[in-house]
Amino acid sequence: xxxxxxxxxxxGLFVASGIAALFYMAxxxxxxxxxxxxxxxxxxxxxxxxxxxxxxxxxSVAGVRIGRVSSISLDRESHESVVxxxxxxxxxxxxxxxxxxxxxxxxxGEQYISxxxxxxxxxxxxxxxLDITSSAIVLEEMIGKFMLNKAEGx
Amino acid sequence: xxxxxxxxxxxxxxxFAKLGRGTFFLTHILTGISEVLPRPSLLMKQMYSxxxxxxxxxxxxxxxVGMVLGLQGFNILxxxxxxxxLGVMVAASLVRELxxxxxxxxxxxxxxxxxxxxxxxxxxxxxxxxxxxxxxxPIKRIISxxxxxxxxxxxxxxxxxxxxxxxxxxxxxxxxxGVDDGAFWAQMQANIDFREDxxxxxIKSVVFGFVVSWIALFEGxxxxxxxxxxxxxxxxxxxxSAFSILGLDFILTALMFxxx
Amino acid sequence: xANSVSSANIIVSVKNLSFSRGSRKIFDDVSLxxxxxxxxxxxxxxxxxxxxxxxxxxxxxxxxxxxxxxxGQNVHRLKTADLYTLRKRxxxxxxxxxxxxxxxxxxxxxxxxxxxxxxxxxxxxxxxxMKLHAVGLRGARNLMPSELSGGMARRVALARAIALDPLMIxxxxxxxxxxxxxxxxxxxxxKSLNVTLGLTSIIVSHDVQETAAIADYIxxxxxxxxxxxxxxxxxxxxxxQWVQQFMNGYADGPVHFHYPANDYLDDLLASQ
Numbered sequence: 235x236x237x238x239x240x241x242x243x244x245x246g247l248f249v250a251s252g253i254a255a256l257f258y259m260a261x262x263x264x265x266x267x268x269x270x271x272x273x274x275x276x277x278x279x280x281x282x283x284x285x286x287x288x289x290x291x292x293x294s295v296a297g298v299r300i301g302r303v304s305s306i307s308l309d310r311e312s313h314e315s316v317v318x319x320x321x322x323x324x325x326x327x328x329x330x331x332x333x334x335x336x337x338x339x340x341x342x343g344e345q346y347i348s349x350x351x352x353x354x355x356x357x358x359x360x361x362x363x364l365d366i367t368s369s370a371i372v373l374e375e376m377i378g379k380f381m382l383n384k385a386e387g388x
Numbered sequence: 389x390x391x392x393x394x395x396x397x398x399x400x401x402x403x404f405a406k407l408g409r410g411t412f413f414l415t416h417i418l419t420g421i422s423e424v425l426p427r428p429s430l431l432m433k434q435m436y437s438x439x440x441x442x443x444x445x446x447x448x449x450x451x452x453v454g455m456v457l458g459l460q461g462f463n464i465l466x467x468x469x470x471x472x473x474l475g476v477m478v479a480a481s482l483v484r485e486l487x488x489x490x491x492x493x494x495x496x497x498x499x500x501x502x503x504x505x506x507x508x509x510x511x512x513x514x515x516x517x518x519x520x521x522x523x524x525x526p527i528k529r530i531i532s533x534x535x536x537x538x539x540x541x542x543x544x545x546x547x548x549x550x551x552x553x554x555x556x557x558x559x560x561x562x563x564x565x566g567v568d569d570g571a572f573w574a575q576m577q578a579n580i581d582f583r584e585d586x587x588x589x590x591i592k593s594v595v596f597g598f599v600v601s602w603i604a605l606f607e608g609x610x611x612x613x614x615x616x617x618x619x620x621x622x623x624x625x626x627x628x629s630a631f632s633i634l635g636l637d638f639i640l641t642a643l644m645f646x647x648x
Numbered sequence: 649x650a651n652s653v654s655s656a657n658i659i660v661s662v663k664n665l666s667f668s669r670g671s672r673k674i675f676d677d678v679s680l681x682x683x684x685x686x687x688x689x690x691x692x693x694x695x696x697x698x699x700x701x702x703x704x705x706x707x708x709x710x711x712x713x714x715x716x717x718x719x720g721q722n723v724h725r726l727k728t729a730d731l732y733t734l735r736k737r738x739x740x741x742x743x744x745x746x747x748x749x750x751x752x753x754x755x756x757x758x759x760x761x762x763x764x765x766x767x768x769x770x771x772x773x774x775x776x777x778m779k780l781h782a783v784g785l786r787g788a789r790n791l792m793p794s795e796l797s798g799g800m801a802r803r804v805a806l807a808r809a810i811a812l813d814p815l816m817i818x819x820x821x822x823x824x825x826x827x828x829x830x831x832x833x834x835x836x837x838x839k840s841l842n843v844t845l846g847l848t849s850i851i852v853s854h855d856v857q858e859t860a861a862i863a864d865y866i867x868x869x870x871x872x873x874x875x876x877x878x879x880x881x882x883x884x885x886x887x888x889q890w891v892q893q894f895m896n897g898y899a900d901g902p903v904h905f906h907y908p909a910n911d912y913l914d915d916l917l918a919s920q
Contacts, residue, residue, distance in 0.1 A: 245435045248443055252544025255551035256590070262573070263479045263554055264582040292578070299578070510749075518746030521706050522760045522808075523735035529763070 274301060274320040275360040279334045284315035285345055285370025287336055292346045293319045300325040303347065319347060321358070329354040333366035345370055410606045413527070417535045417605070420528030430533040438499045438534065439541035443548070445498050446491050450549035453486055454478060454556025461557070462565045471567050475576035478557030479550075483580060483589045484645070487550030489637050492596035495542055496629035500604035503534055504625040507608025508618035516609075531609065535601045542597025543590055550589065588644045595636060600629045659684045659816055659848050660705055665714035667697070667704060674700055676872035677714070682816075687842050687849040689859045692869035693894065693903070698852040699743070701869075702818045705850075706740060707731050719815060736764060739809030739817040743824060745801035747793040747808070753780070754789040757808045764812060779807040783837060799830025806837065816848035817841075823855040831855075835862055856895055868894060870903075 293301040301321035309316050331352030338345050461477040510516050516526040561567040604625045611621035660682040667675045674697035682688045690698055703709045707723045716723045747756050757776045780786040783803040809817055823831050839862045842849045853859045860880040868876040876891035893901030
């Protein structure tokens with residue numbers, strides 16, 4: 235068979251650029267570059283209402299993302315929302331009396347957990363619980379209350 | 389009425405027969421792949437005509453699709469003051485859907501139709517039959533390398549499409565419309581999951597590559613060996629590939645991202 | 649049939665072969681023998697399934713009834729691997745040449761050698777050039793099939809068919825559509841290859857003059873049956889009207905010039 239060098243070279247270039255594109259997608263487009271799934275610890279918080287919080291919602295301190303929500307479940311007795319989050323282990327100095335609140339990024343944006351650092355000398359460890367929590371603000375509820383107040387104030 | 393039923397029965401029977409032939413054909417191709425691997429030169433030639441020759445149409449289309457996504461996305465997102473999410477929007481639509489689907493459709497039109505026509509003409513000019521008489525199995529010698537080349541090229545082409553599409557979205561969004569450079573990438577990286585989005589997108593393109601190569605080669609091999617038969621087979625390749633791609637895309641999306 | 653006596657001399661034996669396509673019977677209980685080392689022609693008008701017969705012998709089609717033995721082996725009972733081994737010893741020259749269009753002449757002739765042997769490239773080169781020289785196209789080795797005339801393509805295909813030194817070659821309509829010079833070249837080639845390589849040749853053709861000039865034995869087929877057989881000289885003198893019409897090319901005879909139709913005058917008047 236006539237073996238064409240240029241053809242082989244072009245095929246090589248094609249395959250190389252395809253693989254480069256795959257790497258590009260993995261590292262530049264996705265979160266693989268910031269993946270730290272192994273080096274993390276779990277913290278649990280209970281909320282009256284976790285609103286629109288979802289698995290993978292960000293967990294942040296002072297606006298810096300330090301982890302993600304890993305599971306959301308319902309406590310069958312207290313009817314509270316039990317939220318587990320994985321926090322990257324390099325952030326190992328969060329005081330154990332910190333509080334967790336659910337906020338919304340912008341008016342219509344996604345919901346996230348913000349941790350307000352406390353003043354304790356003890357730090358959060360794996361399976362620690364956050365006791366001070368404030369629930370998600372549900373927009374409809376707020377509007378409802380506002381309308382009610384208006385109506386009563388009249 | 390009776391005639392209608394009879395025709396319906398005939399059509400159903402012949403489509404089942406065709407599916408049966410197609411399945412047999414596929415197993416034959418797959419057993420032939422082991423004989424292709426020791427002869428890389430066979431594969432190289434097909435990678436060239438299937439992959440390299442589709443490179444240009446895929447990259448140019450990817451660039452333009454990405455640029456359009458950038459423009460349209462910006463218009464919608466800026467109404468909500470969420471321009472920073474442009475990166476996510478462009479990347480998610482490309483990586484999950486448009487990359488695999490559009491590149492597979494283009495691939496069916498560019499490489500699939502060419503494969504059908506080539507095999508159909510080889511059949512019409514008795515080349516396949518001649519090979520059989522030379523004691524060379526045409527499916528293993530001719531079809532298997534083409535199948536393998538299509539199967540390997542498709543994910544690479546889809547990845548190129550998505551990657552270049554994201555660059556096109558970046559060019560328009562950041563370069564022309566003034567979205568913040570850092571926010572574009574940061575939002576994208578924060579919301580596109582490697583396993584959930586990228587890997588699933590690649591799986592889709594692998595499935596599409598398999599199906600389109602199979603359809604194209606089978607239609608060529610099963611074509612009526614006349615010029616009209618080959619031209620019809622080529623049309624069927626494009627139409628059936630498009631149906632299969634879009635139908636399978638729905639099923640795969642439901643399995644991967646849906647809560648069904 | 650005197651099976652045991654002459655079986656060593658018979659390379660292909662077709663017994664009680666029946667084959668039909670849809671409802672059309674192409675062969676109806678046909679038996680014929682092809683002698684080793686001879687040129688046997690199978691003749692008949694177009695559409696009598698001569699090519700089909702070659703495909704049946706090559707094992708590409710399956711008969712409805714009957715058997716075909718090639719070199720003592722029942723073609724349709726063989727396993728795929730054994731059939732392929734047998735096919736390496738049968739060359740077939742297709743009407744169109746069936747050259748692989750994406751390779752040049754040299755690679756086409758080298759194709760069966762590369763597929764079936766592990767010879768070094770230098771040996772393949774020698775063999776290919778020898779085969780091409782035998783058909784007179786050694787100088788055309790770098791041309792692509794699309795650059796060849798019909799006659800040249802057939803000669804290249806012939807070189808390819810003899811590449812593996814087969815026992816026999818089947819020629820499918822080798823003379824159709826050739827100008828007198830390439831026709832003469834092909835007639836000469838088939839004859840000389842048969843002698844020099846000790847081949848058995850089966851020619852399927854409807855070109856009476858050329859075939860009769862080189863064939864040792866002729867079978868004439870019509871409508872699924874053998875209507876005449878013998879050496880060219882015997883057929884010349886055949887008292888079958890049909891054979892006479894075919895061999896001499898009369899326009900009308902047992903085979904009518906008109907395709908079966910109802911009465912001409914009725915037909916003309918009926919259209920109103």
